[in-house]
Amino acid sequence: MASSFRIRPAVAADGVFLGDMVVEAANWRPGGARPRHEVMDGADHRRYVAGWLRPGDAGFVAEDANGEPVGAAWYRMLPRSEPGFGYVGTGVPELIIGVRPIWRAHGVGRALLQRLCEHAGAAGYARISLSVERGNFASSLYRSEGFAVVRSGMGRDTMVKRLR
Template sequence: MIAPPDDIDRIMSVMERAFPPEFGEAWNRRQVGDALTVGNCRYGLIGPDGSDVLDPNTDTAGFFMGRSILDEEELLLFAIAPQYRRQGLGRQLLQRFINQARANGMARIFLEMRRDNPASYLYAAHGFREIGVRPAYYRTAAGSRIDAISQELVFDD
């Protein structure tokens, strides 16, 4: 799914606000653009009112990016800008991602996150379960290491 430049601007704007720089998790514009030129990647945006149809003058509250291979989907990036958190938008956006994956015939969804990521509660509430750990996978700006936690959501139907 090739994203128009203004949608990449929206993704970058949310990522810059949502991803703490000390963890180095944010992608740069080229990484986002390159990923979205591959046919198996998709993204979604959400506005402050929960809409996925955004007026050009409306802020973007959050986004997801995913990649599918055969019958598996990977949630590559997921973020809600700090000023829009705790309003149900993360739940709504994650549910939209899950529903689309299911509708596209996916059997499971994978994601990977740093240990102690606050979004772990959101993922658990949607049925994701830990399936592995990559010890000391992420490096912070200060040089310390943090484990990566792999999670999976399996569709039972």
Template sequence: MIVRPAGRSDFGFLADMLVEAVNWSPEWKRKSRRRVLAAPNTAHYLAGWPLEDDLGVVAESSGEPVGAAWLRFFSAEAPGYGFVAADVPELTIGVVASWRGRGVGRALLAGVEASARGCGIGRISLSVERKNFARELYLAVGYEVVGRGVDSDTMVKVL
């Protein structure tokens, strides 16, 4: 597996990974790609990809994408779910279902964090549902809970 920078041509795969991130729980009725990309609260994670300050990575195995992670800055007027400040980008990450539990998420986190450090970014935020198994990965790699919602936590990692 390799992890490479995400570019403009990766929009379709990033959209697929956003859909995977939204539909992480098998207990929920699955939301369609069209619905995820049309809903303002999820569409803004990719609208206009890549914006000037966006950065991301894609994991590939044998030339096929298996996961993606990207960072986007939001404003207080149009925040993401894990918004903490305008100067702290929010992480979105998704892994193809058949590749989960195989180290892809950890590799993506390392790759996007390295890219962020290289751009002078000091912190990354995210929002994760408490029942999501990825929450344990975030804690294991140094993310800390800074806010609690009804079912989810906002987490930050200092790079």
């Protein structure tokens, strides 16, 4: 597999693919794949894509040389009344990222993460948050990109990066 990819802004039509990436993120453990409907039927995961590209949403999609999407990173502003796993407060967007397994460890996740954080900073946000389950190999990527654990919960950590 060639590791050449490009990154483009996410558009409204990417909603289904973003749902696929929520499923990839939820199924990070080898051999622990839950079917799409099982992951997306619950409000805990569905909130990350429902009504995609509403005001305050932003994201990027990585595509392979054939234009097929292979990963995505995006953020949403979730309300205090319906917080996401990585909610830290009003005015702090929550980041979601997913990469197809065959494309992991090829720089796709890092490139998406960097692009999204640059965008969030340029949009005026001071911080961005995410949630990661303990043991997920992505934790080391987040730490290397400046995220720090601000809260530990039931098997997961909430991480925040200062953008300015």
